[in-house]
Amino acid sequence: MVLMYFSTRNSKMNESIKYHSVTGKDNDQFVGIKMIDGVLNVYCPETYRLPNEEKSKKKEVYKLLRILTIIGKKYPDISLIDRGRKDKLYNAFESNIWLIEDFLSHGVFHIREKVHSTDGRGKIDWKRTLAQLPLVSNQNIVYEKLINYNTFQIDSVITDIYKYCLTISSDIVGWLFGFHYETKVTSFLSQGYMVSIINTALANTYLDAKKQLYHHLLNILEGVQDNQMRFRTFEVGVSSFHVIWEIMIDAVFGNVADKSAYYPNSVFEDTQKRSHKMPSLRPDTIIDLPDKFTIIDAKYYRYSSTIDWRDLPDSTSVHKQVLYADYLKRKLDVINQVDSVFLLPMDKVRSNIFVNFNFIGRFKTLETSISENDYTVYVILVDTHYICQLYINSETEAAQDLLDYIASFKNQISKS
Numbered sequence: 446m447v448l449m450y451f452s453t454r455n456s457k458m459n460e461s462i463k464y465h466s467v468t469g470k471d472n473d474q475f476v477g478i479k480m481i482d483g484v485l486n487v488y489c490p491e492t493y494r495l496p497n498e499e500k501s502k503k504k505e506v507y508k509l510l511r512i513l514t515i516i517g518k519k520y521p522d523i524s525l526i527d528r529g530r531k532d533k534l535y536n537a538f539e540s541n542i543w544l545i546e547d548f549l550s551h552g553v554f555h556i557r558e559k560v561h562s563t564d565g566r567g568k569i570d571w572k573r574t575l576a577q578l579p580l581v582s583n584q585n586i587v588y589e590k591l592i593n594y595n596t597f598q599i600d601s602v603i604t605d606i607y608k609y610c611l612t613i614s615s616d617i618v619g620w621l622f623g624f625h626y627e628t629k630v631t632s633f634l635s636q637g638y639m640v641s642i643i644n645t646a647l648a649n650t651y652l653d654a655k656k657q658l659y660h661h662l663l664n665i666l667e668g669v670q671d672n673q674m675r676f677r678t679f680e681v682g683v684s685s686f687h688v689i690w691e692i693m694i695d696a697v698f699g700n701v702a703d704k705s706a707y708y709p710n711s712v713f714e715d716t717q718k719r720s721h722k723m724p725s726l727r728p729d730t731i732i733d734l735p736d737k738f739t740i741i742d743a744k745y746y747r748y749s750s751t752i753d754w755r756d757l758p759d760s761t762s763v764h765k766q767v768l769y770a771d772y773l774k775r776k777l778d779v780i781n782q783v784d785s786v787f788l789l790p791m792d793k794v795r796s797n798i799f800v801n802f803n804f805i806g807r808f809k810t811l812e813t814s815i816s817e818n819d820y821t822v823y824v825i826l827v828d829t830h831y832i833c834q835l836y837i838n839s840e841t842e843a844a845q846d847l848l849d850y851i852a853s854f855k856n857q858i859s860k861s
Contacts, residue, residue, distance in 0.1 A: 461483065461484045461485060462485045462486075462487060462620065463484065463485070463486045463487065464487050464489065464495065464502075465486060465487065465488045465489070466489060466490075466491040467488050467489060467490050467491060467686065468491055468747060468750075469490070469491070469685070469686065469687070469745060469746075469747060474684060474685040474686070475488050475680075475682055475683070475684060475685075476488050476489065476490055476509075476513065476682050476683055476685075476686045476689070477510070477513055477680060477681050477682015477683060478510065478680065478681055478682060479680040479682070480617075480680070485620060487506055488682065489506065489509060490686045490745075490790070490829060491747070491750055491792075492749060492750065492790040492791055492792040492795075492828075492829040493505070493509060493792070493829050493830060493833070494792050494794055494795070494829070494830045500623065503620070503621050503622075503623070505830075506621065507542075507621045508833060508834075508837055509833065510538075510542075510621075510681070511542075511837060512689065512693070512833055512836060512837060513681070513682055513683055513689065514538055514539050514681070516683075516689055516692055516693075517681075517683065518536075518539075520688070520692065536664040536667075536668060537664050537665050537667065537668020538617070538618070538668070538681050539664070540614075540660075540661035540662075540664035540665050540668070541613065541614035541617050541618045541665060541668075542614075542618055542621070543661050544610055544611055544614045544661055544662075544665065545611070545614050545615070545618065545619065545622055545624055547658070547661075548611055548626070549622070549624070553604065553607060553608060553611070554603070554604060554607040554658060555601070555604050568593060569591050569592070569593055573592040577590070577592075602642055603642065603643070603646055606639050606642065606643060606662060606666075607658075607662065608628040609628070609639070610661075610662050610665040610666065611626050611628070612626055612627055612628050613665055614626075614665065615627065636666065639666055640663065640666050640667070643659050643662050643663050643666065644663070646659055647659040647660070647663070685745075686745055687744075687745035689745075690743050690744075690745040690790060690832075691729050691730075691743040691745075693832050693833065693835075693836040694729065694730055694741060694743035694788055694832065695729060695730040695741075695743070696836055697832060697835045697836055697840060697841075697843050697844075698730055698732060698741060698843060698844045698847055699730040699731055699732060699741070699844075700731075700732055700733060700734075700844065701731040701732075701733050704727060704728060704731055705725075707728060707731060707769070707772070707773070708725035708726060708727055708728075709725065709726050709768055709769065709772040710722065710723070710725050711723045711725075726765060726768065726769070728740050728741070728742070728769050729741055729742050729743045730742075730743060732844050732847075732848065734848075735781075736781055736782065737781050737782040737783070737784065737848075738773055738781060738782070738783045738784070739783075739784045739785075739786060739847075739848065739851070740766060740769045740770060740773075740783065740784070740785045740786070741786050741787075741788055742758070742762060742765070742766055742785075742786070742787050742788070743787075743788050744758050744762070744787050744788070744789050745789070745790055746758065746789050746790075748789055748805075748826070749789065749790065749791035749792065749796055749826050757787075757789075757824065758787050758808075758824070762787070763808045763810060763822050764810065766785040766787070766808075766822045767785070767810050767820045767822070769785065770783045770785050770820070784823070784851055784855075785821070785822040785823065786822065786823045786824075786825055786851065787808075787822060787823070787824045787825065788825055788826075788827050789824065789825070789826050789827070790826070790827065790828075790829045790832075791803065791826035791827065791828055791829065792828065792829060792830070793828040793830075793831075796826070798826070798828075801827060801828045801831040801846075802825055802826070802827055802828075802846075802847065802850045803825065803826040803827075804823065804824070804825050804850070804854040805824050805825070805826055806823075806824050807821050807822060807823045807824060807858075808821070808822040808824070809821055809822075810822075823851065823854075823855075825847075825850070825851075
């Protein structure tokens with residue numbers, strides 16, 4: 446058993462936040478946050494636009510971290526966190542944010558107890574009153590006593606645990622909210638005992654709001670059991686943003702969840718005529734509409750920052766897109782229009798574009814037996830902030846905006 450005293454060590458966190466623009470080059474790919482010896486380092490993709498004003502900047506960082514934690518929980522293999530601690534840390538980080546938002550909305554959590562009386566003070570508890578044996582007088586039903594109740598706030602160990610978890614949340618993510626909280630807990634409580642108390646409370650409540658609170662408290666307690674996520678060194682993020690980019694592009698624009706029917710396959714036949722199916726090629730995103738197919742390859746490349754053709758997709762990627770189009774035409778007997786597109790990131794403000802899409806050119810494969818429309822692959826820059834906003838809002842209507850844009854520049858090309 447230990448005496449827990451908590452004193453926030455990052456009350457001057459704003460002064461020690463370091464922002465890094467991540468290029469995606471070797472040794473510069475991590476996106477997220479790292480606390481290193483009390484100094485907070487924030488790593489954002491170079492095309493993820495941050496305002497100059499500190500409060501607005503933190504809001505955008507918060508949005509990015511929300512995306513990373515949501516995707517990190519769905520796709521655990523992309524996390525840098527050690528596999529054994531990964532789930533606890535992601536859950537704890539998300540719960541830290543939730544608890545601060547809960548505190549800012551409702552204040553410190555307290556157990557409230559109803560005290561019943563018959564002195565006429567407080568609200569009438571009709572259920573208990575009507576459960577009494579009534580009297581009959583002049584053919585009227587009369588209840589001799591009205592049962593009243595008053596609600597009183599009582600201090601409890603759960604309140605202390607709430608304050609403890611809130612202090613931890615303040616230490617870890619309070620900087621995002623400009624929030625500082627510290628408390629002194631005088632009870633002798635071990636980490637295991639606190640977890641046991643919350644588990645017992647969770648098992649004995651039927652209220653959804655309390656269940657939600659208790660689950661978040663458990664996440665926070667379990668996330669700091671090794672004491673590494675507090676004050677010292679921790680990190681929450683992904684090893685590379687390109688996977689996040691692919692996932693967001695598919696969620697925002699794609700309308701085909703099961704793409705297995707669109708996988709071009711190959712088979713190896715050995716000298717004994719035995720066949721071995723090889724791994725399939727898999728398109729990132731497909732938009733399947735009655736009159737057209739659009740195949741999207743999401744590439745988190747640096748072209749918008751460097752304007753260097755070497756930061757464009759290579760010939761291997763181009764030929765994969767051609768193969769997908771050919772497969773749709775030949776194998777699936779798709780007679781509709783098939784468009785192939787690369788989507789690369791940009792910061793539209795820094796690029797002086799001020800629109801969310803920017804067509805910059807097209808690849809054309811010269812040696813092919815299929816039609817010209819099928820071996821043209823268009824390259825479009827799309828604003829990273831725009832994609833993140835669509836993803837966080839679960840926007841599902843954005844595909845038509847992209848398709849309209851593709852149709853507009855194709856129309857201009859045909860006239861030129």
